[in-house]
Amino acid sequence: MKSKAPIYFLLFAMSALFLGMFFGLTASFQYLMPEFLKEQIPFSKMRPFHVTSVISWIVLCATGSIYFFLTYVEKFKLFSPLLAKIHFIIFLLTGIAIYFSFAFDYTEGREYFAFTPVLIVPILIGWVLFGINYFKTLYKNVKGWPVYYWMWGTGIVFMCYHLLEAHFWLFDFFRLNFIKDFSIQWKSYGSFTGSWNMLVYGISIYLMSKIKKDSNVATNKIAFFFYFLGLTNLMFGWAHHTYLLPTQPWIRYVAYAISMTEWVVLASIIYNWKRSVLKVEKENHPMAYRFLLSTDLWIFLNIILALLFSIPAINFFTHGTHITVAHSMGTTIGINTTILFSALFFIVHQIYPDFKTDRKWIQRGFISFNISLFFFWISLLIAGGKRSYWMYVSKTGLFSEMQDSLVPYYISFFIFGIGIFISLLIVATPIFKAFLQKIKP
Amino acid sequence: MSTNSRPYIFAIAILLAIFGFYNYVVYNTDGYVAVEKLSPMAVKGQQLFQNNRCWSCHQLYGLGGYLGPDLTNVYSAEGKGPTYIKAFLNSGVKSMPQFTFSEEEKNELVEYFKQVDETGIYPNYDAEIEATGWVKLKYRNETSEH
Numbered sequence: 001m002k003s004k005a006p007i008y009f010l011l012f013a014m015s016a017l018f019l020g021m022f023f024g025l026t027a028s029f030q031y032l033m034p035e036f037l038k039e040q041i042p043f044s045k046m047r048p049f050h051v052t053s054v055i056s057w058i059v060l061c062a063t064g065s066i067y068f069f070l071t072y073v074e075k076f077k078l079f080s081p082l083l084a085k086i087h088f089i090i091f092l093l094t095g096i097a098i099y100f101s102f103a104f105d106y107t108e109g110r111e112y113f114a115f116t117p118v119l120i121v122p123i124l125i126g127w128v129l130f131g132i133n134y135f136k137t138l139y140k141n142v143k144g145w146p147v148y149y150w151m152w153g154t155g156i157v158f159m160c161y162h163l164l165e166a167h168f169w170l171f172d173f174f175r176l177n178f179i180k181d182f183s184i185q186w187k188s189y190g191s192f193t194g195s196w197n198m199l200v201y202g203i204s205i206y207l208m209s210k211i212k213k214d215s216n217v218a219t220n221k222i223a224f225f226f227y228f229l230g231l232t233n234l235m236f237g238w239a240h241h242t243y244l245l246p247t248q249p250w251i252r253y254v255a256y257a258i259s260m261t262e263w264v265v266l267a268s269i270i271y272n273w274k275r276s277v278l279k280v281e282k283e284n285h286p287m288a289y290r291f292l293l294s295t296d297l298w299i300f301l302n303i304i305l306a307l308l309f310s311i312p313a314i315n316f317f318t319h320g321t322h323i324t325v326a327h328s329m330g331t332t333i334g335i336n337t338t339i340l341f342s343a344l345f346f347i348v349h350q351i352y353p354d355f356k357t358d359r360k361w362i363q364r365g366f367i368s369f370n371i372s373l374f375f376f377w378i379s380l381l382i383a384g385g386k387r388s389y390w391m392y393v394s395k396t397g398l399f400s401e402m403q404d405s406l407v408p409y410y411i412s413f414f415i416f417g418i419g420i421f422i423s424l425l426i427v428a429t430p431i432f433k434a435f436l437q438k439i440k441p
Numbered sequence: 442m443s444t445n446s447r448p449y450i451f452a453i454a455i456l457l458a459i460f461g462f463y464n465y466v467v468y469n470t471d472g473y474v475a476v477e478k479l480s481p482m483a484v485k486g487q488q489l490f491q492n493n494r495c496w497s498c499h500q501l502y503g504l505g506g507y508l509g510p511d512l513t514n515v516y517s518a519e520g521k522g523p524t525y526i527k528a529f530l531n532s533g534v535k536s537m538p539q540f541t542f543s544e545e546e547k548n549e550l551v552e553y554f555k556q557v558d559e560t561g562i563y564p565n566y567d568a569e570i571e572a573t574g575w576v577k578l579k580y581r582n583e584t585s586e587h
Contacts, residue, residue, distance in 0.1 A: 246560060315576075399510040
């Protein structure tokens with residue numbers, strides 16, 4: 001009997017996604033009606049619930065998928081199924097503790113890790129357990145790793161490091177130097193994102209190689225080239241978040257130079273475009289494949305945006321506006337979530353070979369998800385553009401007047417947010433049910 | 442199909458060494474403009490800023506939430522300043538929740554904003570945008586001609 005821990009992780013992840021989207025809608029409602037329920041559920045209360053839940057979705061779904069691939073698909077004997085179980089229990093309990101800490105205002109932490117800082121300890125322990133299990137299992141079973149094993153290993157190690165780094169502010173050595181402290185805070189967030197991207201992009205390459213039944217995608221030199229490019233950016237590219245902080249200029253020069261290497265990624269996407277689109281394979285994993293195709297599209301759109309505002313002269317105008325939010329929503333939803341849904345469809349098909357993924361409603365959900373996300377993204381870009389205009393060009397009018405003039409875009413943001421929520425519910429429900437079936441005693 | 446891992450391990454080791462050195466330097470580098478360390482009072486103010494999640498609506502240097510205005514220079518901005526800040530804290534304007542800070546806590550928050558203000562300028566209207574795409578910031582210690 002195989003361990004059910006991977007399935008538990010996936011169910012946990014999907015629950016976090018739906019809760020997180022619900023919190024997000026509740027929070028964004030305050031953009032439309034600032035005074036509505038603001039004493040009971042102020043924006044500042046809902047935002048941490050939203051952010052932590054949706055980040056947990058990405059990280060937990062990636063974790064569950066990796067455990068699943070190792071044990072169910074590759075059929076490796078896990079170094080310790082017990083550790084995996086403990087890992088799950090620690091994360092579950094910590095998740096509950098985090099919700100309590102938000103609900104009762106124990107929020108001494110900072111943006112993205114608002115919970116009371118001791119809770120980072122069990123989170124770190126969970127990652128270390130995952131790391132032990134991962135490396136021990138692979139070390140025994142595989143010689144000459146394909147690129148995705150490197151990526152997952154890298155993701156786990158850097159995740160531990162940057163979770164720690166995000167809490168350096170607890171030490172006076174950092175905290176008392178405001179600029180240093182603040183830039184390290186944002187350094188850690190950038191690299192934290194880079195770490196989960198290692199996990200998720202690794203999954204996309206894994207899926208590609210399995211769906212196309214072509215292991216070369218994961219072993220060729222180009223795949224490794226992009227892995228190293230990603231790793232370099234994870235390590236040194238973070239400072240484009242802090243171009244406008246009065247840090248030492250060399251920190252920003254390095255970031256500018258490193259960030260520009262990502263143009264290579266754009267070039268390769270365009271170069272490979274025709275090839276990848278032509279090779280649609282419908283018989284095998286149709287939904288998993290479709291989600292990966294939409295990933296391609298979202299990578300394309302978001303990388304153009306990211307490359308542009310990694311240029312300081314453009315960043316100067318987009319920084320501090322919803323254009324940044326468009327970028328983070330575009331990448332976490334458009335890229336990470338589509339890859340993870342592809343993984344979920346792949347997984348459910350592995351568990352139940354008869355599970356028909358290509359149902360009419362799932363297809364409809366998939367299409368309305370992409371359309372909603374597109375308009376959601378555009379609304380944010382326009383809102384950001386208008387705020388930037390207010391900040392740097394017109395420079396007139398009160399903050400509140402500027403906010404009021406953006407309400408139409410916040411409304412469309414909110415409506416298409418509901419669209420994303422419902423679409424993903426439609427797509428995910430059958431999978432969720434199938435997983436529940438699987439863990440029934 | 443398997444790959445030869447040796448060159449990759451070697452490349453990762455080199456990157457890690459550079460990363461270690463780079464981190465060491467970054468962790469030991471202060472901001473461009475020399476300023477006082479945060480005072481104990483300002484640290485308390487910062488903690489209040491965190492405990493009450495002011496960051497979820499407000500930004501410092503453009504980083505944070507976008508429901509409220511940026512507060513980097515609220516201490517020194519024309520027509521704003523300590524009294525203005527204090528007036529906002531317990532007022533519950535617009536979407537801002539109505540806080541119940543004591544006088545002492547208000548002073549701590551103001552002290553924090555004062556020290557943040559000394560570190561730099563945001564939005565940096567006098568920055569120079571160069572043809573290379575680079576932006577030359579204007580720092581607090583540079584005397585302005587206006």
